[in-house]
Amino acid sequence: MHTNFYDDHAQQLAEQYLSKTFEEVHAAWSEFLPSILNKPNARILDLGAGAGRDSRYLAEQGQVNDISIVAVEPAKLLAEIGQQQTQGLNVKWVEDSLPALDVVSRQEISFDLILLSAVWMHIPKSERPRAIRKLANLLKPGAKLVISLRHGPSGDERKMHDVSTEELELLAKSVGLSVVLKTERDSDKLGRDTVHWQTVVLQLPDDGSGAFPFIRHVALNDGKAATHKLALMRVLLRIADGHPGAVIRREHTPQGNRVILPVGLVALYWCHQYKVLIDDHGLYQTPNKKPNMGFMKDDGWHQLTHRSATDYRIGHLFVGDDAKALHRTLTAAVSNIKNMPCKYITLPNTDVSVFEVESKTVRAKDSLFLDMESLSQWGEFSLPETVWQAFNRFACWIEPVLVSEWMKTMKSYQGNQSPEQQRAIASSLDWLEAKRSTVESRARFDLLRQQQEQQCVWSGKVLKQDYAIDHCMPFARWPNNDLWNLLPSDSKVNGQKSDSLPTAKKLKDAKLRITDWWQQAWTDDNTQSTRFFAEANIALPGLTTNNTSIDDLFEALELQRGRLREMQQLREWG
Numbered sequence: 001m002h003t004n005f006y007d008d009h010a011q012q013l014a015e016q017y018l019s020k021t022f023e024e025v026h027a028a029w030s031e032f033l034p035s036i037l038n039k040p041n042a043r044i045l046d047l048g049a050g051a052g053r054d055s056r057y058l059a060e061q062g063q064v065n066d067i068s069i070v071a072v073e074p075a076k077l078l079a080e081i082g083q084q085q086t087q088g089l090n091v092k093w094v095e096d097s098l099p100a101l102d103v104v105s106r107q108e109i110s111f112d113l114i115l116l117s118a119v120w121m122h123i124p125k126s127e128r129p130r131a132i133r134k135l136a137n138l139l140k141p142g143a144k145l146v147i148s149l150r151h152g153p154s155g156d157e158r159k160m161h162d163v164s165t166e167e168l169e170l171l172a173k174s175v176g177l178s179v180v181l182k183t184e185r186d187s188d189k190l191g192r193d194t195v196h197w198q199t200v201v202l203q204l205p206d207d208g209s210g211a212f213p214f215i216r217h218v219a220l221n222d223g224k225a226a227t228h229k230l231a232l233m234r235v236l237l238r239i240a241d242g243h244p245g246a247v248i249r250r251e252h253t254p255q256g257n258r259v260i261l262p263v264g265l266v267a268l269y270w271c272h273q274y275k276v277l278i279d280d281h282g283l284y285q286t287p288n289k290k291p292n293m294g295f296m297k298d299d300g301w302h303q304l305t306h307r308s309a310t311d312y313r314i315g316h317l318f319v320g321d322d323a324k325a326l327h328r329t330l331t332a333a334v335s336n337i338k339n340m341p342c343k344y345i346t347l348p349n350t351d352v353s354v355f356e357v358e359s360k361t362v363r364a365k366d367s368l369f370l371d372m373e374s375l376s377q378w379g380e381f382s383l384p385e386t387v388w389q390a391f392n393r394f395a396c397w398i399e400p401v402l403v404s405e406w407m408k409t410m411k412s413y414q415g416n417q418s419p420e421q422q423r424a425i426a427s428s429l430d431w432l433e434a435k436r437s438t439v440e441s442r443a444r445f446d447l448l449r450q451q452q453e454q455q456c457v458w459s460g461k462v463l464k465q466d467y468a469i470d471h472c473m474p475f476a477r478w479p480n481n482d483l484w485n486l487l488p489s490d491s492k493v494n495g496q497k498s499d500s501l502p503t504a505k506k507l508k509d510a511k512l513r514i515t516d517w518w519q520q521a522w523t524d525d526n527t528q529s530t531r532f533f534a535e536a537n538i539a540l541p542g543l544t545t546n547n548t549s550i551d552d553l554f555e556a557l558e559l560q561r562g563r564l565r566e567m568q569q570l571r572e573w574g
Helices: 003-008 010-018 027-037 053-061 076-085 102-106 125-138 165-174 211-220 228-242 263-280 320-339 385-412 419-428 439-451 491-497 504-509 511-523 526-539 550-568
Strands: 043-047 068-072 091-094 111-116 139-151 178-182 196-203 249-253 256-262 317-319 356-359 367-369 379-384 467-471 486-490
Touching: 003 010, 003 076, 010 076, 027 053, 027 111, 027 139, 027 178, 027 196, 043 053, 053 068, 053 076, 053 091, 068 102, 076 091, 102 125, 102 249, 111 125, 125 139, 125 165, 125 256, 125 385, 139 165, 165 178, 165 196, 211 228, 211 385, 228 263, 228 320, 228 385, 256 263, 256 385, 263 320, 263 356, 263 379, 263 419, 317 320, 320 356, 320 367, 379 385, 385 419, 385 550, 439 467, 439 486, 439 511, 467 491, 486 491, 486 511, 504 511, 504 550, 511 526, 511 550, 526 550
Parallel strands: 043 068, 043 111, 068 091, 111 139
Antiparallel strands: 139 196, 178 196, 249 256, 256 379, 317 367, 356 379, 467 486
């Protein structure tokens, strides 16, 4: 994008853009707008938002239904005018641009509508396939992507590339988008004789990437000489569903975008789920009666039989011999994941690997704190962005398929034929979550209350003897017992909220009280601050591994609220 040109002429361009209304410019596709604006909590991405005309209109129209707009504008001075235009409205301005869209992608959210008004001609032909992939990955199933195409010379020093509906249709088809509207060429609303416009509206079917069928194929049809493949798929699903902040970065490759995770985290979850199956229930995971799998070593796995699966999670500290044994266990698990499922899970009818591991050698030490930083020591795990998105969006449908197939597989193994084992299989795949406990937060609250009055984060009421510790994101719907998710609340208010999500407004209104509590309770205390941020930075989307900003954490909490609302259709309170 020619951001210098747009900054140099910001005022003049803004006047030009704002001289026409949204209705005048976008009449061609307006039939699709009501269904989006009538959808509660819908999210809209305005790419190349300029002086904010379209974002302002969409935010005003969507106020009743709490619709949020992300306005992307790479030209700083133009964006400043846009911010003034949309002041007081639910519009978040972001500096970003196609084809990378790194900032928006990192937020791990998807949209009901993406609008590219007068942007496509700025993207060189060679970068368009990547741009369309990026856009398709940001759409919710069933969502619309509106692209206006400008035909005609630039008329100034900006470089504008040729565009055509034919090229756009082919690109759309390659990422599974269907064309739902293609208009004829229309005259320019600013009266320029040499300029004409066309609008193309694309839609994402329920899973445009082919990732969902691929996951089903691995779960149901792929050859399974052991349970490795199912284990890896379930681990990735659990990370995508519970730890959106685990993404280290995204990478563009000729085969498509990939998501990079710490392979140590994949190995930790691998051990977490196998521990219950093997140590607690004695269930064989291969067809022959071999009690040991490749990652179960005498100086690692077998030294940790006294530890439970719930110890294998973020925020836990291992010391002494246990830390050394866990180092070795994770090393063996990384190697096993790399040489077994990653090697044998390929794209249907090809030998192209879907998952990749770049592993590093890690020396066993006598202390291991489980956070993103330490789990990154073992190297990186990479998977296609489309598969990550499918795990992210469809977890509640995919997990039952994986679990039932795993149970069926174990039932058929000759080592698992005793009545006790057959009975154990039914409950052995319950994922052991952090226990629902508020003891630690209560103790902290009682201590702080002796020093100064404490308030209910939702109502602002001063809390007396009778108070509750509330799971901000409801535990029954998203089992998370991290310190950041536990908030002091009035008992009556807590009862009213129950297992509902706070509305976007309710959460925003409580911001100061929530961040004050976090600060007093955890971040001012050096011993707890490390754990507090370790848990939050991996559980919430868009945070860096070393984030220590309370404000960034709160923004990520707002994003996660939106993700849960959208993915689980949770009831709202407030």
